Amino acid sequence: MEYDLAKDGWGLDPDDGFVGHVGGLWRRTFxxxxxxxxxxxxxxxxxxxxxHGGMLMTFIDRAFGQTARLATGAVRSATVNLNHQFLAPVRIGDLVEITPQLVKATSRLVFMAGTACVAGDPVLTAQGVWRVTHTAD
Structure with a gap:
């Protein structure tokens, strides 16, 4: 199954750290x-x-963390807690998508939730908490 994500408005968000080892993630805002x-x-x-479940957890951790920073204007974020419930297997060639939902934000903590899907079918649901920092120090 081939995807032309760039043609559909997605941008590859590569990473020179850990996420780069798994190919980076795609992102689109609509x-x-x-x-x-x-x-x-x-x-x-x-x-x-x-x-692997670890890939799905990495995907959720990055998507939620970036959303926490984008939503609050934070410079950094760190995962405090992250819970996952695996609902269905993901197969090679599948496109896995999630639109994280900000549940609540305080000055220091951001609560997130979301469901990852393949072709509209839920494969994983997650909830988490991020500590955000608004200064570069």
Missing amino acids: DGETTFAFVAQEMHTNRNGLV
Whole structure:
């Protein structure tokens, strides 16, 4: 299954840190909401030939963390807590998408939730808390 994400308005958000090792993530903003995605590749598999849960958790962690920073104008964020519930397997070639939802923001904490989907079908749901920093110090 091939995707031409750039043609559909997505931008690749590469990373020279850990997320770069899993290929980076795609991001698109429409009507004020930012959606994140990745295309499941062979490098994301577990021993069963499906996408490893760690890849899905990394995807959620990055999408929620970026959303926490974007929504609050924070310079940095750090994961305080992140819970995942796996609902269905993800197969190689699947496009996994999530539009994180900000549940509540205080001056220091941001509460997030969301459901990752493949072709509109939920594959994972998650909730988390991020500590945000508004200065570069």
